[in-house]
Amino acid sequence: MGLASNYIYIDYIPITLSPPNPSKRTSQRNLTSVNNIQRRKLLIRLKKKRMSRFWKPGTEKPQLVEDEEGGVLFFSASPSSSGYGHANLEKQRQRLPVYKYRTAILYLVETRATTIVVGETGSGKTTQIPQYLKEAGWAEGGRMIACTQPRRLAVQTVASRISEEMGVKLGDEVGYTIRFEDVTNNELTRIKFLTDGVLLREMMDDPLLSNVIMVDEAHERSLSTNIFLGLLKKIQRRRPELCLVISSATIEAKSMASFFNNRKKECRDFGNLEQRNLSSWRMKKAAFCSSPPLLLLPGMGTRTSRQRLPLYKYRTAILYLVETRATTIVIGETGSGKTTQIPQVSTWITFIERSWMGRGWTNDSMYTTKAFGCAVSSLFGIQTVASRVSEEMGVKLGDEVGYTIRFEDITNNELTRIKFLTDGVLLREMMDDPLLSKYSVIMVDEAHERSLSTDILLGLLKKVLSCMCLVISSATIEAKSMASFFNNRRQGRDEEENGPSKEPAILSVEGRGFNVENFYVEEPVSDYIRAAVSTVLSIHDEEPMGDILVLLTGQDDIDAAIQMLTEDSHSRKKGLLILPLYSGLPRADQDLVFSPTPRGKRKVVISTNIAETSLTLEGVVYVVDCGFSKQRFYNPVTDIENLVVAPISKASARQRAGRAGRVRPGKCYRLYTEEYFMNEMSPDGVPEMQRSNLVSCVIQLKALGIDNILGFDWPASPSPEALIRALEVLYSLGVINDDAKLTSPAGFQIAEIPLEPMVSKMILASNDYGCSEEIITIAAVLSIQSIWFSVRGAQKELDEAKLRFAASEGDHVTFLNVYKGFIESGKSSNWCHKNHVNYHAMKKVDEIRKQLRRIVQRLGIALKSCEGDMQVVRKAITAGFFANACRLDAFSHNGLYKTIRSSQEVYIHPSSVLFRVNPKWVIFHSIVSTDRQYMRNVISIDPSWLTEVAPQFYQHQKINPRPL
Structure with a gap:
């Protein structure tokens, strides 16, 4: 443990880690401290090293260790052999989490009248505890272990499973009884499964019942379960030797323990176990037991x-x-x-x-x-x-x-x-x-x-x-x-x-512990996509088996890389399983990335930086790092936020390298030089706070009651210019007033809609123009990445499909046409496939639209349709995005536009239906930068609408932005 002023560093758990002083409770929630756990009377805490062996009567007894408080029990035991003939089943039993707790279970049943076992699903409590009890002798001398289940099917299934594990015929040593069906043998049966209702009926004839009763799935608390639990509590008073085991995955153990509290119990003598078997154990009185013990079991799972x-x-x-x-x-x-x-x-x-x-x-x-x-x-x-x-x-x-x-x-x-x-x-x-x-x-x-x-x-x-x-x-x-x-x-x-x-x-x-070797290129690469593909093929040719993760910048890069790999005849013959991974990928395709690699194949996952953190791709041994990622950068002077390909930081590079070597030592191939990494790469990335448009940020803080934005305690202070620009935009949208406070009701309504403020303003304006149904649909489409489904090598078919829905007004009206066709087709996946429309994206649009309809109704916005009047739709869009207005350069012949506010040069993106149409005036939703700055989601407007919807922002004479 290393100490520094003001901070505590813990590099490893010290065995002497001190719990908080119980005399000074550190919090009302001071419940998980080591001290409090130890103080839990009769709480069983089982350590892995001490519970890895099985104890059986007749062998060396368990070593019981009590802590200073006398409330925490640890066990250790000697190994034992099993008499089962089915080795495979025995191995399966040993893999169950309950296996390592069998010593504790036997000890608790011996010493306590009631034992509560809380085990996650798959822990093995239902099938294994009855067998442990039988092995320990609880079914000898004509005695029986009774196990209840709330459902008939569970009774039959579990009984069949246990008889198979024990290698006996169902109905002999292991049997079951349900209503109108008794598969037991009065002379042979020692483990008997039955429904709680049947147990109740048996209590009518034999009120004192069996020696051990296990109530399984007690959390379901059926009527019969509640009745016989009450009766069992009474029976225990007349039969001190009766043992009750209550097992469940989710039961409220405290209340159950309290219900069976304050019981005296005859406990067995753990004397010289080597010299006597279970039937000859002597009995003696145990000390007063204040509460039934609680044993927690983990689930099987992973x-x-x-x-x-x-x-x-x-x-x-x-x-x-x-x-x-x-x-x-x-x-x-x-x-x-x-x-x-x-x-x-x-x-x-x-x-x-x-x-x-x-x-x-x-x-x-x-x-x-x-x-x-x-x-x-x-x-x-x-x-x-x-x-x-x-x-x-x-x-x-x-x-x-x-x-x-x-x-x-x-x-x-x-x-x-x-x-x-x-x-x-x-x-x-x-x-x-x-x-x-x-x-x-x-x-x-x-x-x-x-x-x-x-x-x-x-x-x-x-x-x-x-x-x-x-x-x-x-x-x-x-x-x-x-x-x-x-x-x-x-x-x-x-x-x-x-x-x-x-x-x-x-x-x-610390991390996993496998070393990762880093390799650099000798000279900077001119085409990182082609270099990445070449590196993948070289790895496949020269390195041992192991999956490959390739980190690129976006879907376009990923599609290009996959196309190169699939077109390479050499790679097709070599068993590469090539999978994409990006945020817009359908969930079914995402799941393929995490599935085990088929035998004889090498998985190649080509991903954006979403695979850089949080996600773990088991099996990845090799990482190819292009050294770039897409990041948003906002310029408050030009009022343009660009999504650009930018170099990553050293921190990101280390993260990417860390993806390798999860199963064995790995290798990371960096498509940049070592000199660049050591001397030029930034140590840490620029916080998004310092490179983003802060409009959404400011309105959120205002809605939370933080009026002094400049005085807010930021982890990384934003640019004052960006904050001022955000306040200007919000003021022009009518969200804040002259005192920079949220306006009522518009400001509070826009803050409540979970969309960017410009889209929310567009929805609010639709109430005035009578087109809220259409605007809500457009807002839903703008909330997802893309509604189009692109197939490699089928760009021509995609363009033809877009033309079937293309509207002269622009992309937003085209979205309405696509959604209308989707609804008229009965939300058909075949229709989507035929028209190159992403079916999963359209389903998501439909879900978002339904939620937005509920939100706007709650805000008092009337749900109206404009019945095909696209002019009012475009006016409503202009009311939200007037700051993104552009004018076609009259002297340009290549589609050059200039923004009204800052005269920035931009172009319509090739994916837009207005590409090469070039209306004189347009409004865009976002900007993406490659070799040029492209406008995405573009719609044509009448310039007179700008002064109509935003007179505080535009001057009428020149259609220039008015300084604020």
Whole structure:
């Protein structure tokens, strides 16, 4: 452990990690500290190294170790052999998580009247616990183990499975009883499965029942289950030797333990076990047992791979720091597991706390459910990570684990405990709930990307840290500067004593441990796409098997690279599986990237920088880094925001190299020189806050009640020119007044619509022009990347398809024609395929449109159609995008336009239906820069509309922008 002034660095979990002083509770949520866990009476905490062996009566007894509090039990045992003849089934049993806990289970059943086993789905509790009990002798001497299930099908299936594992005939040693069907043998059956209803009927004839009763899936709490649990509690008073095991995946263990509380139990003597078998064990009275023990089991899922992650051994440190620090910064190399494991670690300890105290990181002191919120900057990363975490936890995506992105909410208000969301969505949630009261912990992942929303979010979270705990994770962020930003020494004495420390903690987690060799080109390459393709083919020819990840700048680059590879006859014969990866890719195609590589194939994933962070592509051994990425740069002087291809930073280069070597030592081929990397490449990228249009940022802060924008505590201060320009645009849109406050109702309405302010203004204006239905459709289309489906080598067919829908007014009206055709076709995928329209994109447009209709209705905007009058549609668009007006240069013959405000030279993009049509006056939605600055999504306008919709922005005489 290294110390520095103001910060704490933890490079490894010290065994002597001290828990917080119990006399000074650090927080009302001080529930996950090591001390509190140890103080949980009779709570079983099982360590991997101590539970890797199986104990069986007649062998060396388990070594029981108690801590100073006497409340934490550890076990170790000697190995034993199994008598099963089915080796393959035995191996499967040993892989189940419950296998390593069998010693503890047997010990608890011996010593406690009631044992509660909470095991995730797939832990093996249902099939294995009955077998462990039988092996330990609980079914000897004519005794029986009874196991209840809430459903008939489960009874039959589980009984059949266990009989197969034991190598016995179903109905002999293992049987089942359901209504009107009894598959048991009175003389032979020792493990009997039955529904809870059948058990109730058996209690009528034999009220004292079997020796061990296991109530499985108790969380379903059927009527019969509730009745016989009450009866079992009474039976235990008359039969002290009766043992009850209650198992479930999600049961509220605290209330169940409280229900069966205060029981005395006859416990078996763990004396000289080597000299006696189970039937001859002596009995003696045990001490008073205050509560049934709770045993927590992990799920099967990907537990083994999770334990191999470097972050796994830091889980105790993370819990301790989150408990005692308001802000925890976790620096973990690529592949350390920080994104997927930190939320699960917090949830694991939460489950213990919820079971025992009704409190925890997702339960406050008033038993109100709270969530762990994880903000991710990448839209694509959210869906993938949420899916991965739900799979590891063995739960359905949308229940305990969910995600929320713009226009898509896959969560359950009652069940969701881990919620992944974009930083932009979290910002919008703060508009309704500034203190984020439904979250106990917020984790900002991949903070080094420093997106615009991330910087705003960090500034706002700093203000509300007294209400929650913050975890910031990254692979390359400058930890000291981030810790300095959150370090708040000006705090009251009471706050210092009673709340978590404001001094941020920094936890450093190592990566996977495989070395990655970096290779550089000797001379700069002139065509990085062709160089990347050539490198892929060379790797395939010369290097051992292992998947390849190629990082390019965008979809156009990816399509070009794939075309080159597929057209190469040499590569077609060599078994390359070539897959694209970018944000607009359909989900089914995205999933192919994460699926195992077929035998005899080498997977080549060609991706944008979305594969640089958050996502883990198992099997990648080689990385080809082009050295560029697409970034947005805003010039407040020209008022143009360009999406340009720009060099990456050293931090990004290290991230990309880290994608290699996940399964063995890897190699990274950098398509730039070593001299450039060492001497010219920027150490860190420019924060998006300092290179973006701040219009959306300012309106969000205004909506959150932050009027002094210049005085806001930014992690990276924005350009004053950009802030002033944003205020000018918002004023001209009618969003703020002369005092720079939101206008009512227009300003607040625009802030509430989850779109960029210009699009929101366009929707608001449609109410005046009577075309809200059409404008909502256009807004929905503008919210996605593209509605067209491009196929390599089929550009001519795509152009012909566009002509079928092309409108003389421009792209926006063309979008209306496409949507109309989609609806008239019955939302047919065949229609989309025939017309080169992206079916998944159109489905998304339809979903967004429905949500926008609900929003505008709530805002009091009437839903009206203009019935084909496209002039009012274009006027409404002009009302939102008047600042993006351009005029055709009268002296140009190559389609040159100049912006009205700054006389910047721009051209209509070749993908536009107005390409080569060249109307005199147009308005564009965005600018993209390649060899020229191109306008995308263009529509023609009448210049007189500019002074009509924005008289405060344009002068009538010259149609020039009026200085503000």
